[in-house]
Structure formats: C-alpha cells, structure tokens
Amino acid sequence: MTRAEETKLVKTELRKAGFDVASMDHGKGTAWGWIHVKLARPLEMACEEHGSFQSYNHTDCQACREFTEYLRKLDKEAVALILKVTGRRNNEYDGNISVGFAS
Numbered sequence: 203m204t205r206a207e208e209t210k211l212v213k214t215e216l217r218k219a220g221f222d223v224a225s226m227d228h229g230k231g232t233a234w235g236w237i238h239v240k241l242a243r244p245l246e247m248a249c250e251e252h253g254s255f256q257s258y259n260h261t262d263c264q265a266c267r268e269f270t271e272y273l274r275k276l277d278k279e280a281v282a283l284i285l286k287v288t289g290r291r292n293n294e295y296d297g298n299i300s301v302g303f304a305s
C-alpha cells in the first residue's frame with residue numbers, strides 16, 4: 203500500500219465510522235511512516251463555562267473532566283480503527299499513529 207493509498211483508506215474508514223476528520227498526513231524525515239490524524243474538536247461536548255481548550259486547567263470541574271475523557275476515548279477508538287484497517291503492527295507507539303484534535 204502506498205502512502206497515498208493509506209491516506210485515502212484511513213480517511214474513508216474514519217469518516218465511515220463517524221469520525222469528523224479535519225486533516226490527515228504522513229510524517230516526513232525522521233517521522234517517516236507516521237500517520238498524523240487531526241479530528242475536529244467536538245465543541246458541542248465542551249464545558250459551557252470553561253470552553254474546549256482548558257480542560258486540563260480545570261480538573262475540579264466535572265464538565266471539563268468529562269470533555270477530556272471524551273477526547274481520550276475518541277483518540278483511542280480512532281487509533282484502534284486505523285490499526286485495524288491498515289494492518290499496522292501495534293508497537294509501543296500505537297503503530298506510529300498519532301491522533302490529535304484540530305484547534
């Protein structure tokens with residue numbers, strides 16, 4: 203599978219599974235082989251009081267904690283799906299797959 207094919211496959215499968223993919227590319231240089239996915243930030247789940255960018259600064263806020271947990275869950279599920287569709291080996295770096303959220 204070429205990098206272009208892998209990109210297309212991953213994007214298609216993530217979207218099919220309901221993920222809102224903001225961008226995706228492969229690493230360059232020493233990060234060659236890495237897949238970088240950015241998902242849209244699920245703003246509808248964010249804390250009304252503190253917003254969506256400061257979850258880690260408000261550990262005493264239930265809504266912020268839940269939002270952070272939700273992002274972690276999405277991240278894990280996306281990595282699991284990408285591992286499955288690409289057949290990448292799950293090494294200590296999640297198959298060299300990094301999932302983050304668009305700002």
Ligand SMILES: [Zn+2]
Nearest residue numbers: 249252263266
């Ligand atoms: Zn909050």
